Amino acid sequence: MIKIYEETLLYDFYGELLTDRQKTVYEEVVLHDLSLGEAAEEFGISRQGVHDMIKRSTKALKDYEDKLHLVSKFLDLKDKVHQIEHLTDHPKVKQLAEEILEEL
Amino acid sequence: MIKIYEETLLYDFYGELLTDRQKTVYEEVVLHDLSLGEAAEEFGISRQGVHDMIKRSTKALKDYEDKLHLVSKFLDLKDKVHQIEHLTDHPKVKQLAEEILEEL
Numbered sequence: 001m002i003k004i005y006e007e008t009l010l011y012d013f014y015g016e017l018l019t020d021r022q023k024t025v026y027e028e029v030v031l032h033d034l035s036l037g038e039a040a041e042e043f044g045i046s047r048q049g050v051h052d053m054i055k056r057s058t059k060a061l062k063d064y065e066d067k068l069h070l071v072s073k074f075l076d077l078k079d080k081v082h083q084i085e086h087l088t089d090h091p092k093v094k095q096l097a098e099e100i101l102e103e104l
Numbered sequence: 105m106i107k108i109y110e111e112t113l114l115y116d117f118y119g120e121l122l123t124d125r126q127k128t129v130y131e132e133v134v135l136h137d138l139s140l141g142e143a144a145e146e147f148g149i150s151r152q153g154v155h156d157m158i159k160r161s162t163k164a165l166k167d168y169e170d171k172l173h174l175v176s177k178f179l180d181l182k183d184k185v186h187q188i189e190h191l192t193d194h195p196k197v198k199q200l201a202e203e204i205l206e207e208l
Contacts, residue, residue, distance in 0.1 A: 013172070013174075016171040016172055017171060067120040067121060068118070073207065077208075080204050083196075083200055088192060088194055088197050090191055090192055090193075090194070092191055093188050093191050093192050096184045096191075100181060103177065103181070
């Protein structure tokens with residue numbers, strides 16, 4: 001899996017379990033690609049502090065996935081619903097598949 | 105939603121985030137319907153201790169759901185896949201829908 005995609009998925013599923021501070025820093029640095037130096041200035045902490053916070057947040061997100069496996073279940077499910085969407089000619093089935101994919 | 109079904113779903117999704125001790129007590133009392141008195145004897149704690157532990161575990165599971173909403177997403181998704189399964193005549197689509205329902 002492409003790293004940024006994995007990071008985004010992990011954050012989508014489990015981000016709400018981080019603290020507000022962790023969320024803000026993770027979003028800026030990992031998802032919006034702010035540099036450690038820029039983040040350090042923005043949040044008034046050292047570059048090392050930013051680095052450590054990201055590392056702890058990433059570990060927390062991965063630990064949740066190791067316990068709950070929701071991202072891997074979601075990817076498998078999404079693949080199957082995509083197959084349904086492509087295989088079916090039934091308008092209502094296609095619509096349901098599209099709704100599922102939008103919600104996932 | 106029927107209460108035991110809700111409790112089972114919450115535990116299915118988030119149970120792995122409880123401690124081993126919380127999991128054991130929750131399973132025996134909530135899912136396997138052991139009485140507080142029986143659980144107190146089995147785990148060597150007071151009935152009040154069992155009661156408090158269940159209350160804390162239930163609150164933790166509900167707090168995870170309030171943050172992540174995975175059970176409610178799952179129920180909505182399951183309903184849509186059931187509709188697909190009933191509507192379709194396509195053997196492969198039906199098979200995929202059944203696979204999804206087994207995995208959910």
